[in-house]
Amino acid sequence: MKKLVLAVALTVGSSLCAMAxxxxxxxxxxxxxxxxxxxxxxxxxxxxxxxxxVDPTTLPAGPFLAYDHDGDIVSTIYMLPIEDLNPDKRFDDLASPGGNVDHVDVYYNAGHPGVEEPHLHVVLWHVSVADEAQVAK
Incomplete structure (x- = not known):
């Protein structure tokens, strides 16, 4: 019975992620x-x-949804302020609203309009490394 309940829960959870x-x-x-x-x-x-x-209420961290020139989602991006990367702050349960993640990139950014303070970009790619070219230009 426990296996059946677990199987149903996993199926429903996967379906909800797919719907999102x-x-x-x-x-x-x-x-x-x-x-x-x-x-x-x-x-x-x-x-x-x-x-x-982005949902403005989630700034500065996001998630930011990134789309290619055809309007297809390619990644979900979090922008985590460097000053918040300390023992007193946690970023728990970060969602991947764009769906399955193929790979993840993490890199430093000194700041830009919208997120002026230095931060890390955590990029959850929903496309393959080869398909990242869709947003190269």
Whole structure:
């Protein structure tokens, strides 16, 4: 019986993740997400990242949803302030609203409009390394 309950829970959980990913699969995602370039002075499309959307109430960390030129989701990005990376602060249960994660990149950023303080970009790629080229230019 426990195995059946676990199997049902896993199936339902996987289905919910798939439904959530489907809701943001194409740009623009539904509210509360807003296009970042309409919130701060940034271009509509950032080479290497794509077209970004965020729920403004989650700033500065995000998640930011990144889309390619065709409006397909390519990654979910978190921007974690360096000053918050200490023993007193935790970032628990970070979601991947874009669905399955193929690989993860983590890199430093000195700051930019919208997230001015130094921070880490944690990029959850929903596409393969080869397909990252979709947002290269």
């Amino acid at each position: 990913a489907n809701e943001v699969a194409k740009a623009p995602p539904a509210a509360p997400y807003e296009q970042v370039s309409k919130l701060v002075k940034l271009p509509d499309f950032l080479p290497g990242m794509g077209k970004l959307f």
